[in-house]
Amino acid sequence: ENWHTGFLLTEGKHTLNLQMLQEGVKIKSIVVNKVVENATYSEYVKNIEKSRFATDSDAKTIYIEAELLHEKSHLEVAVNYDRSSPNVHPNDPSLIYYNILGGSSWSHVGQWVSYNVNVGKSGLYKLNLSYRQRAIAGIDVRRRITVDGKVPFDEFDCLVIPASNDFKSFVPGDENGDYYIYLSEGEHEIRFEVVLGSLQNVINKFKTTLEKLNELSSKINVIVGDGVDLNRDYDFKSSLPEMVPTLTEASETLNEIIDEVNADSKNSGSQSARIEEAARLLLKMAEKPNDIAKQIDYFRSQLYDLASVLSAMQTQPLEIDYFELIPEKSETSVKKFNFFSVLGFRTKAFLRSFVSDYSSMNNINTDEALNVWISLGRDQAQVMNQLITDNFTSTTGVPVILSLVTTNIMTAIASGKAPDVVLNLPSTNIALLS
Secondary structure (H helix, E strand, O other): OOOOOOOOOOOOOOOOOEEEOOOOOOOOOOOOOOOOOOOOOOHHHHHHOOOOOOOOOOOOEEEEEEEOOOOOOOOOOOOOOOOOOOOOOOOOOOOOOEEEEOOOOOOOOOEEEEEEEOOOOOOEEEEEEEEEOOOOOOOOOEEEEEEEEEEOOHHOEEEEEEEEEEEEEEOOOOOOEHHHHHHHHEEEEEEEEOOOOOOOHHHHHHHHHHHHHHHHHHHHHHOOOOOOOOOOOHHHHOOOOOOOHHHHHHHHHHHHHHHHHHHHHOOOHHHHHHHHHHHHHHHHHHOOOOHHHHHHHHHHHHHHHHHHHHHHHOOOOEEEEEEEEEEEOOOOOOOOOOOHHHHHHHHHHHHHHOOOOOEEEEOOOOOOEEEEEEOOOOOHHHHHHHHHHHHHHHHHHOOOOEEEEEOHHHHHOOOOOOOOOOOOOOOHHHHHHH
16 A cells, blocks of 8 residues: 555646645645656665666775764654663763664654765665664564655655664664665765654554544443442443444454554554453443443543554654665674673773762863853753764854853852853842842
């Protein structure tokens, strides 16, 4: 199934009508593009076989750090840091390096990041992606990969990446082997975009089913009221004749959704189990409508659970450490550290935690630096430090010592140790200083 919404248009004039349902919107333009079918990987390989150059024996593996992106679609797509292992590049036991991209900030459909890749030798290259997806347990994520603005083959239009609690390598491929893309010598743009693919059809079906169940739940609540009387016969079958067909249909639809999710996903056990539990309850309620009053609380909790599953399916968070483009007959250029190296790294990080200055956000030590205090949270201080480094210092050349402190500014002034700049100063102190 193709995730695009298409219209079959015959030759000639056609009229497009837009009807307002809710809220206002401004439309600048409407463009109708022809839907182009992507070639499958096998077709792609056959097409380039005649024209491609043989991969040079001295072709080098191309290594790209994910945080060093070229462009991004949204400001909220952020770089972050991870200090859990030396296998995350670059890293240090005591210093903080912004060494990963994405996470929850890169999870919504349409968000993308791009990289400029300089290819030294023309030939076929396979993608090796170091990633982690632990923001939502058991949820596989999807990305569209384009080269110079085009999807090379259909399998890259919606690439399913399995969930993983730790950073691991992922090389796209199938039972016949890894996927290779042809790159000519020179500069190319590689883009990763958040998509849902065929999962969009599942989500639409899921939404419709959940809306029907919520509507049915509201009608049941009107009959039952605030408290359920287990000794009363509510006669739901007569008062709500549509109830049994709705429950039966919803149970069947949920089972269809499970099959479609399992077919499209490589790691969908946890979400499928939650949907399957709700489907069993709905079927049980349809078979024994006289016992619905006893199960009303469980029914409501299952609706909440289904809503959380639906919400999780619509988000696609992904963290990337780096990616490689590996030529034919070559291997990864990244050295993996063993258990003892990781243990040593974490031991150093633990020991250095006793001597590290946690108030300082950087390691600048010069008399010419501007001394700035900030009293917000550490996360906000990290963002401020990054903005100072990327924008202020790089533009003006003025180094800044940013410190996270809780000391009262009046005490610092009285002791002669006041900073040059204070951020987030309470209004009471401003009044005293003025």
